[in-house]
Amino acid sequence: MFLDEVRLAVKAGDGGRGCVSFRREKFVPRGGPDGGDGGAGGDVGVRADPHYSTLAHLYGRHHVKAGRGEHGRGSNQSGAAGAPVWIPVPPGTVVRDEVSGEILADLVAPEAAVVIARGGRGGRGNQHFATPSRQAPRFAEPGQRGEERRVILELKLIADVGLVGFPNAGKSTLLARVSAARPKIADYPFTTLTPHLGVVVRDGGERSLVFADIPGLIEGAHAGAGLGHRFLRHIERCRVLLHLVDLASGESVGEQVRVLRDELAQHDARLPQRTALLVGTKIDALSSAAAMAELAEVAAALAMPWCAISAVSGEGLEEMLELVFQLAADTA
Numbered sequence: 001m002f003l004d005e006v007r008l009a010v011k012a013g014d015g016g017r018g019c020v021s022f023r024r025e026k027f028v029p030r031g032g033p034d035g036g037d038g039g040a041g042g043d044v045g046v047r048a049d050p051h052y053s054t055l056a057h058l059y060g061r062h063h064v065k066a067g068r069g070e071h072g073r074g075s076n077q078s079g080a081a082g083a084p085v086w087i088p089v090p091p092g093t094v095v096r097d098e099v100s101g102e103i104l105a106d107l108v109a110p111e112a113a114v115v116i117a118r119g120g121r122g123g124r125g126n127q128h129f130a131t132p133s134r135q136a137p138r139f140a141e142p143g144q145r146g147e148e149r150r151v152i153l154e155l156k157l158i159a160d161v162g163l164v165g166f167p168n169a170g171k172s173t174l175l176a177r178v179s180a181a182r183p184k185i186a187d188y189p190f191t192t193l194t195p196h197l198g199v200v201v202r203d204g205g206e207r208s209l210v211f212a213d214i215p216g217l218i219e220g221a222h223a224g225a226g227l228g229h230r231f232l233r234h235i236e237r238c239r240v241l242l243h244l245v246d247l248a249s250g251e252s253v254g255e256q257v258r259v260l261r262d263e264l265a266q267h268d269a270r271l272p273q274r275t276a277l278l279v280g281t282k283i284d285a286l287s288s289a290a291a292m293a294e295l296a297e298v299a300a301a302l303a304m305p306w307c308a309i310s311a312v313s314g315e316g317l318e319e320m321l322e323l324v325f326q327l328a329a330d331t332a
Contacts, residue, residue: 002194003056004155004234007098013041013068013082015120015143018128021074022136033137034076035126039069041119041146042082046095046153048107049088055155058087066117069143072125082119092158092237098150108158108237116151120144154233157195159212160328162235164260165244167215170281172196173311174244175213178321195234202325209328212238232267239331240324241276245295247308248285253294257302275331277305277323284310 016038023031044066064087070079095104095116105114123141130137163171179198196213214231235241241264245256257278264271280295292308299306307323309316 002054003059004054004195004231006055006058006061006153007150008058008061008087008153009063009148009150010044010117011063011065011148012044012117012119012146013066014146015039015041015122016069016071016079016082017142018123018125018140019072019074019077020126020138020140023075030136032135033126033130034074035140036072036074036077036079037125037128038072038122038141038143039079039081040122041069041143042066042084043115043119044085044087044117045113045115046087046089046093046105046107047113048091048093048110050091050110052088052090054090055093055153058089058153066119066146068146069119069122071143072122072140076125076127078125079122081122084119086113087153089153090155092156094154094156096152096154098152104151117147117149120146156236157197157212157234158210159197159235159238160209161200161211161240161242161324162238163211163213163242163244164235164264165242165281166246166256166260168249169244169246170311171213171244174281174309175211177311177314178317179211195231200321200324202321207325209325232264232271235271236268239275240327241271241274242279242324243276243304244279244281246282247280247291247295248282248287253280253291254298257298275327277307277320277327278302279320280306280308282310282312283308283315284313 018038019035021035023034044064064085066085067082069082072079091108091110093107097104104116121144123143126137126140165171175198178200198211199208200211201208212234214234243260245253261272278299305323307316307320309320
């Protein structure tokens with residue numbers, strides 16, 4: 001199961017209370033205070049673990065609570081600290097406060113970690129409150145409460161190249177042709193329901209890029225039409241975007257590109273300015289050269305590099321990949 005968003009209520013451990021105690025030894029009838037301190041509560045943190053690729057392991061888990069600190073004891077014995085809890089997430093996870101919307105962390109690097117709720121400090125025992133004028137204090141501090149908050153964990157896949165286009169534009173077919181990824185491919189809209197990653201290798205492994213295929217966009221996606229914008233977060237980190245347009249569909253190339261760019265802008269105004277390559281697909285099914293001519297015109301008007309391919313026959317794929325690797329190198 002692919003899961004890219006989880007909401008959790010987290011609670012750090014409370015600190016243990018300090019102890020009120022006095023020495024009681026033979027021949028020492030009035031020993032001084034010896035109450036120990038309470039232990040600190042455990043923290044709650046999030047750590048990027050490369051062994052995970054989705055947030056599915058957190059499915060159904062709504063609450064995370066760290067251990068509380070033990071109470072202090074007599075004979076100056078401090079309580080043990082509460083056990084911390086670390087939530088493992090895949091690299092690329094953004095941690096956001098649900099109430100304020102503040103981004104608490106963007107965990108891109110493996111093993112990157114952040115504490116999102118700190119445990120309460122343990123209370124001091126009565127030994128700390130003895131003074132010349134108050135030699136037998138009969139009070140101690142309570143432990144502090146641990147922090148509580150509600151957080152949203154959002155996974156944004158880490159990829160170099162993002163494939164965007166209408167449903168059935170050939171994104172999944174292209175990814176399957178140039179990488180070892182095996183996304184579902186069928187002749188109906190919204191075949192791809194979850195993002196897929198594929199590694200494209202060139203020159204015997206000397207060069208490689210990670211491609212991300214996301215579910216198709218349609219006009220009105222920003223308002224929830226189709227699958228909406230839910231999956232566009234997975235191309236936010238991409239250095240290069242491939243705008244795939246279907247040349248064999250009979251629809252205007254210019255209109256397809258306009259809708260794609262508008263929907264990208266609705267999600268993030270910076271996406272239409274991202275380095276991009278305009279790719280015409282399905283040239284093996286073309287019945288006239290009009291679509292190719294329009295593709296060239298649209299690319300020239302937008303000052304975008306372009307190419308035309310067939311992911312089925314392989315025509316144009318080598319030229320396209322060279323362009324993609326060059327664009328990626330220029331934006332590194």
